[in-house]
Amino acid sequence: xxxxxxxxxxxxxxxxxxxxxxxxxxxxxxxxxxxxxxxxxxxxxxxxxxxxxxxxxxxxxxxxxxxxxxxxxxxxxxxxxxxxxxxxxxxxxxxxxxxxxxxxxxxxxxxxxxxxxxxxxxxxxxxxxxxxxxxxxxxxxxxxxxxxxxxxxxxxxxxxxxxxxxxxxxxxxxxxxxxxxxxxxxxxxxxxxxxxxxxxxxxxxxxxxxxxxxxxxxxxxxxxxxxxxxxxxxxxxxxxxxxxxxxxxxxxxxxxxxxxxxxxxxxxxxxxxxx
Amino acid sequence: xxxxxxxxxxxxxxxxxxxxxxxxxxxxxxxxxxxxxxxxxxxxxxxxxxxxxxxxxxxxxxxxxxxxxxxxxxxxxxxxxxxxxxxxxxxxxxxxxxxxxxxxxxxxxxxxxxxxxxxxxxxxxxxxxxxxxxxxxxxxxxxxxxxxxxxxxxxxxxxxxxxxxxxxxxxxxxxxxxxxxxxxxxxxxxxxxxxxxxxxxxxxxxxxxxxxxxxxxxxxxxxxxxxxxxxxxxxxxxxxxxxxxxxxxxxxxxxxxxxxxxxxxxxxxxxxxxxxxxxxxxxx
Numbered sequence: 001x002x003x004x005x006x007x008x009x010x011x012x013x014x015x016x017x018x019x020x021x022x023x024x025x026x027x028x029x030x031x032x033x034x035x036x037x038x039x040x041x042x043x044x045x046x047x048x049x050x051x052x053x054x055x056x057x058x059x060x061x062x063x064x065x066x067x068x069x070x071x072x073x074x075x076x077x078x079x080x081x082x083x084x085x086x087x088x089x090x091x092x093x094x095x096x097x098x099x100x101x102x103x104x105x106x107x108x109x110x111x112x113x114x115x116x117x118x119x120x121x122x123x124x125x126x127x128x129x130x131x132x133x134x135x136x137x138x139x140x141x142x143x144x145x146x147x148x149x150x151x152x153x154x155x156x157x158x159x160x161x162x163x164x165x166x167x168x169x170x171x172x173x174x175x176x177x178x179x180x181x182x183x184x185x186x187x188x189x190x191x192x193x194x195x196x197x198x199x200x201x202x203x204x205x206x207x208x209x210x211x212x213x214x215x216x217x218x219x220x221x222x223x224x225x226x227x228x229x230x231x232x233x234x235x236x237x238x239x240x241x242x243x244x245x246x247x248x249x250x251x252x253x254x255x256x257x258x259x260x261x262x263x264x265x266x267x268x269x270x271x272x273x274x275x
Numbered sequence: 276x277x278x279x280x281x282x283x284x285x286x287x288x289x290x291x292x293x294x295x296x297x298x299x300x301x302x303x304x305x306x307x308x309x310x311x312x313x314x315x316x317x318x319x320x321x322x323x324x325x326x327x328x329x330x331x332x333x334x335x336x337x338x339x340x341x342x343x344x345x346x347x348x349x350x351x352x353x354x355x356x357x358x359x360x361x362x363x364x365x366x367x368x369x370x371x372x373x374x375x376x377x378x379x380x381x382x383x384x385x386x387x388x389x390x391x392x393x394x395x396x397x398x399x400x401x402x403x404x405x406x407x408x409x410x411x412x413x414x415x416x417x418x419x420x421x422x423x424x425x426x427x428x429x430x431x432x433x434x435x436x437x438x439x440x441x442x443x444x445x446x447x448x449x450x451x452x453x454x455x456x457x458x459x460x461x462x463x464x465x466x467x468x469x470x471x472x473x474x475x476x477x478x479x480x481x482x483x484x485x486x487x488x489x490x491x492x493x494x495x496x497x498x499x500x501x502x503x504x505x506x507x508x509x510x511x512x513x514x515x516x517x518x519x520x521x522x523x524x525x526x527x528x529x530x531x532x533x534x535x536x537x538x539x540x541x542x543x544x545x546x547x548x549x550x551x552x553x554x555x556x557x558x559x
Contacts, residue, residue: 036470
């Protein structure tokens with residue numbers, strides 16, 4: 001059982017890799033466009049941070065957090081979203097694949113459908129967001145006043161991985177809505193891009209009910225807010241038990257399970273049109 | 276056999292017939308976008324979520340620095356909600372006819388478009404106005420309502436402000452079309468205008484005031500931003516909505532938009548002329 005699971009996961013990853021490689025070669029046909037789009041994608045994703053910089057032209061703090069601390073939130077949130085978007089973000093075009101019938105083609109190929117949908121139209125230019133986010137995160141680390149203990153360093157690494165997994169699961173989970181509601185591709189932007197935008201600001205800025213919703217509802221608070229409380233030593237506006245600050249991997253696991261179930265349910269409900 | 280052929284734009288026929296034609300194109304485009312109800316609903320939901328998130332961040336900033344940029348906190352929150360309501364109508368992110376034209380570059384149908392007895396630019400302008408009219412209702416009303424109910428945003432008091440706002444939005448769409456049309460025409464030289472287009476999105480998002488009112492930009496950058504055409508997309512109509520301009524200042528704001536619209540549409544016309552002279556269709 002465990003063996004077959006490993007074999008299947010490896011096969012899914014290999015399928016993803018092969019398809020992503022194919023799409024990368026194909027986009028390189030328009031090299032000028034690729035360079036421009038990579039530059040644009042890097043800049044457009046950094047605009048949110050420029051807005052923060054402009055805001056801090058007028059104030060020293062936002063919700064009790066400094067610019068360096070917001071840079072930390074921005075870097076971690078944007079990195080997690082960027083990694084997820086690059087690796088599985090193409091899944092958001094699921095409705096279009098259903099409409100044009102290309103999903104049927106994927107289903108009869110000897111490779112996992114989910115891996116194919118995630119790698120379809122893979123675009124390497126999406127690497128722009130995680131790269132600039134990592135740069136800003138590195139800059140923010142020079143600005144925040146943190147006593148770097150081993151647990152804080154470890155927690156930072158854990159949050160970057162768990163955060164990417166959580167956003168990846170959100171991409172896939174909400175994309176499956178399109179099995180039933182094919183045009184609703186933009187719906188998930190509220191949770192992926194909207195969620196990431198929210199996480200770029202301190203939780204103290206938002207209404208408590210909203211913050212509670214990101215812990216107990218859609219658990220994006222585990223991407224960076226909760227671990228950041230421990231790393232930066234900030235007070236918790238909700239006063240949750242300290243264990244929540246270390247629970248990101250658990251939240252990521254739950255998200256993956258939920259997304260996996262949603263995907264299976266969606267695929268089972270799907271009926272091709274016979275094209 | 277490879278056949279290289281030069282195309283010329285068709286002669287333009289003026290008259291009531293063409294007005295009716297463009298009205299039909301605009302109405303058809305309105306209907307086309309209104310077909311995708313679920314997509315519209317999902318999109319309006321997304322604008323509303325972003326409105327909520329950004330409204331909280333604006334409240335935090337205006338709490339830290341009351342009156343910054345010349346807005347009080349209620350005006351600032353109104354600003355961000357109106358900006359979300361207008362975002363798709365004035366196509367800050369690009370799109371609309373751009374997607375259609377790009378697809379036609381890719382599959383070669385663009386050559387057929389130039390053969391048609393309808394002006395290329397006029398056709399797409401009419402289609403884009405139809406789209407914008409639908410998006411103003413489909414993507415604008417819901418965020419504005421939620422803004423009123425959840426954040427108590429400020430609606431214009433005078434009825435004539437609403438009229439001025441609608442004029443301002445129309446001019447914003449014309450400016451936006453002028454900009455996007457120029458971007459799409461680069462496809463005649465580059466074959467693929469996607470790269471230029473994504474660069475333009477960055478510029479448009481930043482300089483339109485969609486992210487932050489341009490009055491918060493520091494010194495020279497702020498002054499420059501207020502003179503560039505992108506400020507006609509969000510900053511100007513939103514200020515009209517907030518009744519920050521009245522009398523001659525209001526006319527000045529609308530005149531600023533109109534001037535950019537005329538300039539950009541004229542530039543589009545010129546570039547289209549150059550582009551159609553240049554097109555070589557590989558047929559056979």
